[in-house]
Amino acid sequence: MRDPISGEKPPPDEIWLKQHTKKNKEGELQWSDLISKEVHEKLHDLVIQQEEVDPEAQLTHDEILLQVLGQKSGYFRGKGAGIRPPTKRTRYLDNMQEEVQKAIESARESMIESVKADVMKNLQEEMRANASDELRAEIRKSVEDDIRNDLTIQIQGQFNAMFQARMTAFFGSTTQSADISVPSNTRATNSGH
Numbered sequence: 376m377r378d379p380i381s382g383e384k385p386p387p388d389e390i391w392l393k394q395h396t397k398k399n400k401e402g403e404l405q406w407s408d409l410i411s412k413e414v415h416e417k418l419h420d421l422v423i424q425q426e427e428v429d430p431e432a433q434l435t436h437d438e439i440l441l442q443v444l445g446q447k448s449g450y451f452r453g454k455g456a457g458i459r460p461p462t463k464r465t466r467y468l469d470n471m472q473e474e475v476q477k478a479i480e481s482a483r484e485s486m487i488e489s490v491k492a493d494v495m496k497n498l499q500e501e502m503r504a505n506a507s508d509e510l511r512a513e514i515r516k517s518v519e520d521d522i523r524n525d526l527t528i529q530i531q532g533q534f535n536a537m538f539q540a541r542m543t544a545f546f547g548s549t550t551q552s553a554d555i556s557v558p559s560n561t562r563a564t565n566s567g568h
Contacts, residue, residue, distance in 0.1 A: 387439045388418035417443045 377384055384390070395411035396404040406412040421443060425433045434442065 384436060386418075386422045387436050387443075388415055388422045390436075391415050391418050414443060 391411070392404070392415055395407050395415065397407070399405045406415075418439065421434075421439050425439065
């Protein structure tokens with residue numbers, strides 16, 4: 376029933392007209408029954424309405440038939456028993472599958488967010504630990520440098536006291552005391568400050 380030139384199907388009202396009429400002896404079209412004529416008028420009105428609607432919002436041929444004829448269990452009205460509308464069970468299963476898919480997607484997103492949060496937490500803890508290790512190493516070095524400087528000063532003081540005692544014992548009490556100290560540039564090098 377397609378147009379031989381354009382290859383398009385004729386509108387549903389024309390298909391209905393061809394399927395539900397026959398020519399009488401005078402060559403006039405005669406309806407098979409009054410209901411078919413009423414259905415044709417409704418189809419024709421809806422087809423004309425669709426011509427005024429935006430092409431993207433227009434109903435398809437099957438949607439026009441479904442709107443005028445309604446849906447009957449077991450077959451697609453106007454199309455016969457070969458084409459069947461989806462059953463309640465099929466629609467139920469489709470809805471269930473869609474809900475399961477949504478639940479899976481929601482769970483997946485939740486798991487991704489949870490993993491992201493765990494990774495961020497671990498990263499922050501690791502950064503704190505690294506910063507803490509670096510701070511401890513810096514404090515340890517500073518304390519070691521301070522201890523080294525204090526020991527150097529104490530050793531220098533003890534060395535001076537021992538030297539003074541020896542000089543006094545060797546030369547007697549009349550000798551002036553000599554102060555021997557580590558040059559100041561040596562202390563600065565050891566302190567690291």
